[in-house]
Amino acid sequence: MFFVDTIELAGLGNRSYLAGGERTAVAVDPPRDIDQVIAAAARRGVRISHVVETHVHNDYVTGGPELARVTGAAYLVPAAARVAHRHTPVHDGERHEIDAAAGLVLRALVTPGHTPHHTSYALEEDGTAVAVFTGGSLLVGTVGRPDLVEPRLTHDLARAQHASAHRLAAELPDDTAVLPTHGFGSFCSSGRAAGEATTIGREKTSNEALTRDVDTFVADLLAGLDDTPAYYAHMAPANAEGSAPVDLTTPPTADADDIAARLAAGEWVVDLRNRVAFAEGHVAGSFNFEAEGQLATYLAWLIPWGKPVTLLAESAAQLAAAQRELVRVGIDRPAAAATGEPSSWTRDGETPAAFPRATFADLADHPREGIVVLDVRRTAERSTGFIEGSAHIPVHSLHRRVHEVPDGQVWVHCAGGMRAAIAASLLDAAGRDVVAVDDSFAAAEKAGLTVRTR
Template identity: 35%
Template sequence: MLLQQFFDQGLGHASYLVADPDEGVAFLVDPDRHLQPYLDAAAKLGVLITHSFETHVHNDYVSGSPALAALRPISVVTGDGAEVRYPHVSLADRETIDVGALRVHCVATPGHTPEHVSYLVADLRRADDPQFLFSGGALLVGHIARVDLLGPELEERLARAAYETLRERVLSLADYVAVFPTHGGGSACTSSDAASSRWTTLGFERRHNDVARAAMQDFARFRETIARGLPVAPAYYPGVRALNHQGAAAYAAAPLRVLRDPLPADATLIDPRAPHVFGSGHRRGALNIVGNDSFAVRLGAVVPFGSPLILLTVDREQAEALRRQLATVGYDDVRGVADPVPDTGEDLGRVRVVDARTAKRLSDEGATMLDVRERSEYERAHAPGALHIPYEQLQDRIAEVPRGRDVVVYCAAGVRSSLAASILERSGLAPINMRGGFSSWEIAGLPTEG
């Protein structure tokens, strides 16, 4: 058996190619819609992909299984509770499928979602005993996937299901079983306490995973443990889950158009430049979403799903990379690219950028300090008296931001705060971004609370 992991750093998403090279066959687990890397890897190994296994209907990225099945004669496999509307094979709990000499056992593991399953895999050339668990979100490195994404009406039932899944279905497996999860560190589908390692073993998690240890105690302690460190769930998640129920087409992009002024009024303008460059001059109304690995997730947190977009960059290679990120989370309506600074001579927007000591002086003079980090970051430590509104919620809670005084925005390093500043600017405020974020505040030895 050969295994290759594919990891999307921005999403914290892992997918897998699992091959039996002696039989010349392979299967995928939880692929995204960018199919070529999987096909290239299979070709390099000299194997044919015959199956694609889905652990659950995903919230965070667009699944590639239906698109691959439309292109190649493969079987898409789900648990029998997945109410998807594309051709697939449903496996009930404990049912198996053989791919060459690899036997795949379906294990019902509800919790992260009601339909969630995991896949135990045995290499029959060695033994009937399973050696590998593709756990989806049922067990992660250092945590589990969150249970609150489908709304408060299901949350308590899913928490109880996750508790029983760990106690009865997962932690009862042998210590030597290797665990390959779908969600990893950095995913908004889990807690900030999840580890950055990309695989683990049952024995290690049983000893060192706080959630696994809590699952072997009473439910109240487990419930408290899984609620810690959860980020705000990105607003695009329900749109992606609905798309994955239907089955999305493969990613196929024509060259991006170069747009001239005036730009279409119905599109959201996205400026991916660094905060200090954006602050020095930008198109009014543009959102500053820095073009790093987290670009698509941050956009999905603040821009309504399905919105038409214009990327404000003259770097065509960057534009294509960002569009590829956007396609991974279902934002396919990218109208084109344009210069981040208009050629019409119109007045530019600007965001003042200050260092931590200047921010402290402004605060002492009456400015509002606005902390746009996640709750767990804020609770650890924050600037004295800071107003806390995570950037994902800022547009909906903009009325809570005082007017008639300076507003100094900060995050951890100055990137999320620049996005928040651009949201405030679109609402008629004149925000100030703190360069270097709260890290620079602490390095400067300034006072904190928390």
């Protein structure tokens, strides 16, 4: 018998896996905070004998080298990948025994497309594939992006994605479980995952890589690509070099004077509380990135790389969870932190700042004179429908383009409220009069607003 445990990295839209038998197991695409992988192995009572990477990741810092070092496991990396740390190069077709008693073997299948060196791994039980770890190759209803390595390679990698998907479909039984790393909200996915679980057989009938000819597939894939987080540029080099062990100890405590001094110095002070609480009261100049949202993705996307960051949290638990999220994308140590509420983060005589929240119905009822409607969704989202007369600056570029926002009170919206809250905090910190539209964009037309499509 075999098991497969899923380690969810919801904030990044990724999954890692631990799979094995009664005695030993393999860890696939582990996160940088390896303690949770070790804990999963301990719960199973197994030893991690192998750690494998499907590719050199572009969206998070891997814990692979450190996990292999701590556990003494063999560290398997695709042979064509260029990495500086100690590893075992894996070639196409190689088999590595995971648990002899359970008859478990891992077979490498080179599946280029997401990267030139990408490799999937079929988990075989007594010679039959029961699962395949597809990394950024075949995802649930889609495939991994082919444009993260080098622009000149994108077209060829898109074609390779098609070929790799067909290879997996041809070589593996229909009931083989498909277990991707990306595709659950990750920007490494070329589309939104169509469900939580799938098999080779299901993908044959639903995945466009397997139901369309290569030219149609490539054209549609390339046409649908949108911006990628800016921090991706730092992830692959960090993974090729090998990252240091994480330090999740509590950062130095910041009092109100420290917070004010850091803001005055141009550092980022990030409030992790939910957007309702932030709008009701916050330290003037601070930014709101909800701990419960895609904290790591959006903070790492927006913050100038290497800029010191101070975290404000409502509790020690929220702070600790945020630190864990951030180390996964290379934001290793906050400069300082504080827990509590705005009244303890502001100096004597200062009043917390605030701004109103609203719905699309409120916007529809409000006179349009003197206000600016700002859409901070991505370009691909806006192409499906936008409020007539609205301005458009994606949230990930707003901090560099605040000066482009027209004069007037700014009613800022996204698709659901989280990114609007980030944008509202950036505008509020810049001294703009802002209203955060905390509503689903689906409600805009129902509210009587004119929504047009290109």
